[in-house]
Amino acid sequence: xxxxxxxxxxxxxxxxxxxxxxxxxxxxxxxxxxxxxxxxxxxxxxxxxxxxxxxxxxxxxxxxxxxxxxxxxxxxxxxxxxxxxxxxxxxxxxxxxxxxxxxxxxxxxxxxxxxxxxxxxxxxxxxxxxxxxxxxxxxxxxxxxxxxxxxxxxxxxxxxxxxxxxxxxxxxxxxxxxxxxxxxxxxxxxxxxxxxxxxxxxxxxxxxxxxxxxxxxxxxxxxxxxxxxxxxxxxxxxxxxxxxxxxxxxxxxxxxxxxxxxxxxxxxxxxxxxxxxxxxxxxxxxxxxxxxxxxxxxxxxxxxxxxxxxxxxxxxxxxxxxxxxxxxxxxxxxxxxxxxxxxxxxxxxxxxxxxxxxxxxxxxxxxxxxxxxxxxxxxxxxxxxxxxxxxxxxxxxxxxxxxxxxxxxxxxxxxxxxxxxxxxxxxxxxxxxxxxxxxxxxxxxxxxxxxxxxxxxxxxxxxxxxxxxxxxxxxxxxxxxxxxxxxxxxxxxxxxxxxxxxxxxxxxxxxxxxxxxxxxxxxxxxxxxxxxxxxxxxxxxxxxxxxxxxxxxxxxxxxxxxxxxxxxxxxxxxxxxxxxxxxxxxxxxxxxxxxxxxxxxxxxxxxxxxxxxxxxxxxxxxxxxxxxxxxxxxxxxxxxxxxxxxxxxxxxxxxxxxxxxxxxxxxxxxxxxxxxxx
Numbered sequence: 312x313x314x315x316x317x318x319x320x321x322x323x324x325x326x327x328x329x330x331x332x333x334x335x336x337x338x339x340x341x342x343x344x345x346x347x348x349x350x351x352x353x354x355x356x357x358x359x360x361x362x363x364x365x366x367x368x369x370x371x372x373x374x375x376x377x378x379x380x381x382x383x384x385x386x387x388x389x390x391x392x393x394x395x396x397x398x399x400x401x402x403x404x405x406x407x408x409x410x411x412x413x414x415x416x417x418x419x420x421x422x423x424x425x426x427x428x429x430x431x432x433x434x435x436x437x438x439x440x441x442x443x444x445x446x447x448x449x450x451x452x453x454x455x456x457x458x459x460x461x462x463x464x465x466x467x468x469x470x471x472x473x474x475x476x477x478x479x480x481x482x483x484x485x486x487x488x489x490x491x492x493x494x495x496x497x498x499x500x501x502x503x504x505x506x507x508x509x510x511x512x513x514x515x516x517x518x519x520x521x522x523x524x525x526x527x528x529x530x531x532x533x534x535x536x537x538x539x540x541x542x543x544x545x546x547x548x549x550x551x552x553x554x555x556x557x558x559x560x561x562x563x564x565x566x567x568x569x570x571x572x573x574x575x576x577x578x579x580x581x582x583x584x585x586x587x588x589x590x591x592x593x594x595x596x597x598x599x600x601x602x603x604x605x606x607x608x609x610x611x612x613x614x615x616x617x618x619x620x621x622x623x624x625x626x627x628x629x630x631x632x633x634x635x636x637x638x639x640x641x642x643x644x645x646x647x648x649x650x651x652x653x654x655x656x657x658x659x660x661x662x663x664x665x666x667x668x669x670x671x672x673x674x675x676x677x678x679x680x681x682x683x684x685x686x687x688x689x690x691x692x693x694x695x696x697x698x699x700x701x702x703x704x705x706x707x708x709x710x711x712x713x714x715x716x717x718x719x720x721x722x723x724x725x726x727x728x729x730x731x732x733x734x735x736x737x738x739x740x741x742x743x744x745x746x747x748x749x750x751x752x753x754x755x756x757x758x759x760x761x762x763x764x765x766x767x768x769x770x771x772x773x774x775x776x777x778x779x780x781x782x783x784x785x786x787x788x789x790x791x792x793x794x795x796x797x798x799x800x801x802x803x804x805x806x807x808x809x810x811x812x813x814x815x816x817x818x819x820x821x822x823x824x825x826x827x828x829x830x831x832x833x834x835x836x837x838x839x840x841x842x843x844x845x846x847x848x849x850x851x852x853x854x855x856x857x858x859x860x861x862x863x864x865x866x867x868x869x870x871x872x873x874x875x876x877x878x879x880x881x882x883x884x885x886x887x888x889x890x891x892x893x894x895x896x897x898x899x900x901x902x903x904x905x906x907x908x909x910x911x912x913x914x915x916x917x918x919x920x921x922x923x924x925x926x927x928x929x930x931x932x933x934x935x936x937x938x939x940x941x942x943x944x945x946x947x948x949x950x951x952x953x954x955x956x957x958x959x960x961x962x963x964x965x966x967x968x969x970x971x972x973x974x975x976x977x978x979x980x981x982x983x984x985x986x987x988x989x
Contacts (some may be wrong), residue, residue, distance in 0.1 A: 350371065377408060439455075738758065807854065847875050924966070
């Protein structure tokens with residue numbers, strides 16, 4: 312093994328001509344470059360095409376059993392050092408049993424701890440990554456310290472300490488994967504060393520040469536058996552969760568299995584994958600309502616089977632208490648026809664299952680849809696629709712149809728027929744929404760792009776229960792205090808926008824914007840807000856008031872949490888001021904308005920911590936805020952003094968106040984308390 316290693320070149324800042332120090336047990340490929348004061352520990356693998364240059368910043372340390380994969384670049388700045396685990400200064404320190412994967416860049420000053428995983432093409436610069444962290448693909452970590460055991464998602468840009476502190480913890484499955492990669496590369500290291508050692512590789516080659524070669528027919532038979540066995544293994548082993556049961560029941564038992572799982576308190580989920588994704592174990596989730604009502608879940612599973620016809624579909628049972636999967640069952644393969652779950656019984660004992668598969672006639676489909684509409688209305692659910700052409704259907708990009716606010720069966724069916732006629736030649740699905748729990752309970756495709764438009768007929772067997780979505784009532788729909796805020800914003804001529812975020816993005820304050828609410832009157836705006844809350848019932852939703860003339864936000868209010876947790880007025884009812892200078896009554900630097908004083912008292916009384924951030928005009932336009940000195944006090948007078956100090960120091964910038972829930976590690980309030988004089 313000829314290793315391409317060179318002494319550091321003489322430079323104005325260093326003339327020590329240090330050379331790499333490589334442990335004898337390490338394997339360094341001859342197509343890699345090592346320059347300068349680089350230490351390579353025991354059992355390290357340095358793959359082809361890597362560049363490790365300690366010619367500017369130095370020294371470098373790469374710990375035992377670490378692997379540095381193809382195309383990785385490790386370099387450092389002349390100035391800037393980190394403290395290694397041995398207490399000495401380094402330009403780059405990489406700990407033990409860490410994977411630096413393909414095309415990653417580690418640029419000093421940088422510290423990467425033990426048992427870490429740095430994903431493909433990710434960059435770590437001027438940062439410290441704690442032990443056991445996993446940085447996924449194409450991520451940037453710069454100017455921050457990542458606490459131990461944190462997960463950085465693919466494509467994330469972590470450049471502020473606040474973002475780093477809000478990162479989620481690494482999951483057990485991620486830890487197992489990182490350990491697996493280390494084990495694989497340890498085997499590769501041993502293999503490469505053996506291949507380069509004539510004494511090690513010669514007996515293996517002799518054994519291959521001396522073994523009898525099978526005839527062509529026998530070889531073909533063996534290869535076919537191996538292929539079949541490999542495919543069978545792939546079909547049976549569909550998840551890394553070794554504790555999950557993988558029994559595959561007959562189709563007729565599927566409804567009974569769903570009932571048994573729900574009866575045991577488990578949640579039922581559905582995942583699907585085409586042939587390519589199935590081979591790589593990359594499953595995608597299909598929305599199934601989290602309810603214990605068997606009929607609703609069975610209907611949703613049936614719809615998932617039809618919607619993903621020609622693909623693998625599996626049923627997953629999840630223990631919500633232990634937060635783990637207890638079973639995974641493949642219930643459809645690409646060669647199968649959509650399964651019709653025929654033994655789903657309604658509350659009166661009669662068979663009342665809805666088959667979302669292609670109907671043999673429009674009349675049969677009409678009766679099924681009509682019955683389902685009646686059933687949803689009788690349970691107090693709201694009916695809505697979504698549509699998509701063939702291209703958007705394949706990517707799961709549905710567009711919302713006109714709202715159906717009626718609770719009368721005939722009116723709803725008439726509206727559905729109009730929508731079906733308007734979107735003939737497209738996919739149309741019916742959505743049942745539980746407005747109380749603010750979540751979907753069923754999604755059913757009622758028209759496919761390759762079928763004729765369905766005309767739904769009501770059989771008139773009784774009227775459904777009267778129901779309308781609640782409006783500004785306590786505990787239902789949009790709360791009174793939020794309704795007041797909507798009215799205030801509209802009265803002041805502000806525009807109302809809505810943003811949403813799932814649990815992971817909420818922790819990193821990465822909100823996604825929904826289409827703006829264009830209504831000019833409060834009832835219509837509240838109705839639109841309720842529709843968004845129902846649509847994103849499993850996510851956080853916040854209302855944003857925007858001053859279109861000044862092109863700035865005047866208020867941000869959290870109006871919904873996952874699972875329908877109540878939003879109290881003390882957390883969200885932000886008082887919108889008529890002042891043109893400050894949306895929260897902020898005055899001159901160093902002074903706090905009476906409204907904001909009241910807000911501070913509320914936050915402190917609830918045990919929240921107070922923080923502050925500031926931004927100049929340029930950073931304010933890009934929402935790039937900087938933290939003032941931390942406020943550790945819980946006493947009102949001390950907090951006020953700290954706030955006034957921040958205001959005085961940044962009197963020519965924007966300053967905003969933060970309310971922080973330290974237990975949940977998230978913000979509960981953000982409010983601007985000062986704006987620079989124009």
